[in-house]
Every structure is written in structure tokens, then in C-alpha cells.
Amino acid sequence: MSRVTNAIKERLPAPIVNALHTYRRRSTLRAFAGLSTKDVFTKIYEDRVWGGVGDAEQKYFSGSGSRDTAVETYVNAVRKFVQSLDRKPDVVDLGCGDFHVGSRVRPLCARYVACDIVDSLITSNVEKYKALDVDFRTLDFTQDELPPGDVVFVRQVLQHLSNAEIARTVHKIPERYRYLVLTEHVPPEPFAHNLDKSPGPDNRLAIHSGIVLTSAPFNMAVREKTTLCEVQEWGGIIRTIVYRF
Ligand SMILES: C[S@@+](CC[C@H](N)C(=O)[O-])C[C@H]1O[C@@H](n2cnc3c(N)ncnc32)[C@H](O)[C@@H]1O
Known part of the structure; x- marks a missing residue:
């Protein structure tokens, strides 16, 4: 500006x-009304809605939450969590985006499967990160079977989806993984949990809401919940929580 x-x-x-x-x-x-979820996210990247305009090097850009201090704080917190486990975990990254964040987490893990719904983004990641030994896959986690692993990372993804899409996914996670590391952009407390929205580039901050998977209508059952880190951004908080099942 x-x-x-x-x-x-x-x-x-x-x-x-x-x-x-x-x-x-x-x-x-x-501009996103009536599009399928795959078309919504493809258009977000094509139109550079989350930024990266004027940067020819950066064809895909997953937003400001994927850069800056939010990433340093997140990577340090994830490192501590991973090092607390008995061995390097096999992990799955659902909604891996431009993989700027994933590329920092990758060395901390054993097997790394990174998935996104946007085909051209995955093709670009395969080429860009070929040295990192990552199994990149195009996948819609709300519809498709989830790859197996010890830990699943879902970072700033659910905040963009509708409640129906989240509900289709949530029940599959505890069956498949020992831990979920979930990052969501939420408003300052107190806020309304899980108000609905259409899939799109926005999140629930504008309606003073945020995703909390242990609340209705999702009611995800967990054994343990630990907040890993919090970063203030855009009048809200980017909060990362580890859930153990
Ligand atoms: C805001 S970006 C976050 C990217 C990355 N996790 C990060 O923190 O930098 C959200 C990503 O989720 C992907 N996504 C949204 N819905 C999805 C779905 N149903 N299946 C797989 N990926 C999805 C989008 O294409 C987008 O790349």
C-alpha cells in the first residue's frame, strides 16, 4: 500500500x-462463491490473493502466517515437541501449501508426506524441494483416505474451510495418528467457537470466531491437549496446539 x-x-x-x-x-x-474447494484454492494461488504479487521467484505464496516471526516461533516449538518423542516421527502434513514452513520442519522428522489439494502447487513443490526427500501428494483430505503416520500437522488450513468439510475430516484423525499438531488463527478470548463459513481465502476472525476441534459441533475426543506456541498477528493469535489421542 x-x-x-x-x-x-x-x-x-x-x-x-x-x-x-x-x-x-x-x-x-x-469471486469465490460457488466454486469447488479445489477451484477456490487454485484461484487463490493463481490470483496471489495471499500475497507474493510482483515476486516472480515466488509463484505460490501461502500467506503472511507462513513467513516472519510466526514461523520461527512455530519451528522452535515443534522442534521441542518432536525431540520429546521417543524417536523421530513419521509425519503427514495436510494442506502443506508453498512448503516454506514444512521445509523447516522436514529435517526434524523421519518419513514426511506432504499433501495439498492444488495440483500445480504440488508439482512445483516436487521440483523446488527435490533435495528434501518429501513424498508430495495431491489429495483432498476431506474426501480421500489419509496417509498413515505418527504425527499429523495441519497448519492454518481448517480456518479457511466450512464446518461440513472439517467435520468430514476430524473423525479420521484420531483413528490414524498418535498426535495432531494443529495451528489456527483465532481472535482474542473470549470468542465464539466454530461459527460456519464458506471455503475461501478468509478466516473466521472477521466474524469473531475461530476453530476449536474439542468444541461442538466437532467434539473431537482427546487424551491430552498442550498449547505449543502463540503469536499475535492481524488482531488475532496464531495458536498451535498438540492433541494426543
Ligand atoms: C493458508 S495455506 C497454509 C499452508 C501451510 N500449512 C503453511 O502453514 O504455510 C492452506 C493450504 O491448505 C490447502 N487446502 C485447503 N483445503 C484442502 C483440502 N481439503 N485438502 C488438502 N489441502 C487443502 C490449500 O490449498 C492451502 O495450500
Whole structure:
């Protein structure tokens, strides 16, 4: 955003700035209405909705939560968790995106399967990360069988999906893995758990809600829940929790 635009924004009254944000959000979301989930995420990357505009090197960009301090804090917390296990785990990364984050976690693990719903993104990751010994797969985790492993990572993925899609996935996770490492962008407490939305580039922050899998309607049963790390971003918190089944 230009300095002039910023200067104008700073002088506008808050209700007008909020109305402009709401208008912009609605018009962005209209472009995704009626698309299948695969087409939604393919379009997000093609149109660079999550950023990376003007960076020819960076054809796929999974958003600001996949960069900056959020990543350092996350990788350090995941390292501690992985090192607390009795051996390097076999892992599955559902919704691996541009793999900027996954590439940092990969050396901490034994077998690494990384999945995403966007075919061209997976093709690009196979080439870009060929030195890292990762089994990249195109897969829709809401429909397809999940690859086996000890730990499943789901980082800033469910926040973009509808409750029906999450519900189709949640029951498969405790059957398949010993641990779920879940990262979600949530508003400051207190907030409404699990309000519904359509699949899209936005999350539930605008409706003051966030995903909590142990609450209704998902009611995921867990043996243990530990918060690994939290980072403040965009007026909310990027929170990572480990669930043990
Ligand atoms: C915001 S990005 C996060 C990427 C990565 N986990 C990270 O933290 O950088 C969300 C990713 O989830 C993928 N995704 C969404 N729904 C999916 C589904 N049903 N099956 C597999 N991947 C999905 C999207 O294509 C996108 O790459």
C-alpha cells in the first residue's frame, strides 16, 4: 500500500475504515462463491490473493502466517515437541501449501508426506524441494483416505474451510495418528467457537470466531491437549496446539 493511501487511511474516521474493509472483504469473497474447494484454492494461488504479487521467484505464496516471526516461533516449538518423542516421527502434513514452513520442519522428522489439494502447487513443490526427500501428494483430505503416520500437522488450513468439510475430516484423525499438531488463527478470548463459513481465502476472525476441534459441533475426543506456541498477528493469535489421542 502506498504512503499516500496510508496517510489518507490514518485520517479517516474508524467507522469509514471499517466499512471500506467490509466492502473489500465482501467483493473478494464474491469471486469465490460457488466454486469447488479445489477451484477456490487454485484461484487463490493463481490470483496471489495471499500475497507474493510482483515476486516472480515466488509463484505460490501461502500467506503472511507462513513467513516472519510466526514461523520461527512455530519451528522452535515443534522442534521441542518432536525431540520429546521417543524417536523421530513419521509425519503427514495436510494442506502443506508453498512448503516454506514444512521445509523447516522436514529435517526434524523421519518419513514426511506432504499433501495439498492444488495440483500445480504440488508439482512445483516436487521440483523446488527435490533435495528434501518429501513424498508430495495431491489429495483432498476431506474426501480421500489419509496417509498413515505418527504425527499429523495441519497448519492454518481448517480456518479457511466450512464446518461440513472439517467435520468430514476430524473423525479420521484420531483413528490414524498418535498426535495432531494443529495451528489456527483465532481472535482474542473470549470468542465464539466454530461459527460456519464458506471455503475461501478468509478466516473466521472477521466474524469473531475461530476453530476449536474439542468444541461442538466437532467434539473431537482427546487424551491430552498442550498449547505449543502463540503469536499475535492481524488482531488475532496464531495458536498451535498438540492433541494426543
Ligand atoms: C493458508 S495455506 C497454509 C499452508 C501451510 N500449512 C503453511 O502453514 O504455510 C492452506 C493450504 O491448505 C490447502 N487446502 C485447503 N483445503 C484442502 C483440502 N481439503 N485438502 C488438502 N489441502 C487443502 C490449500 O490449498 C492451502 O495450500
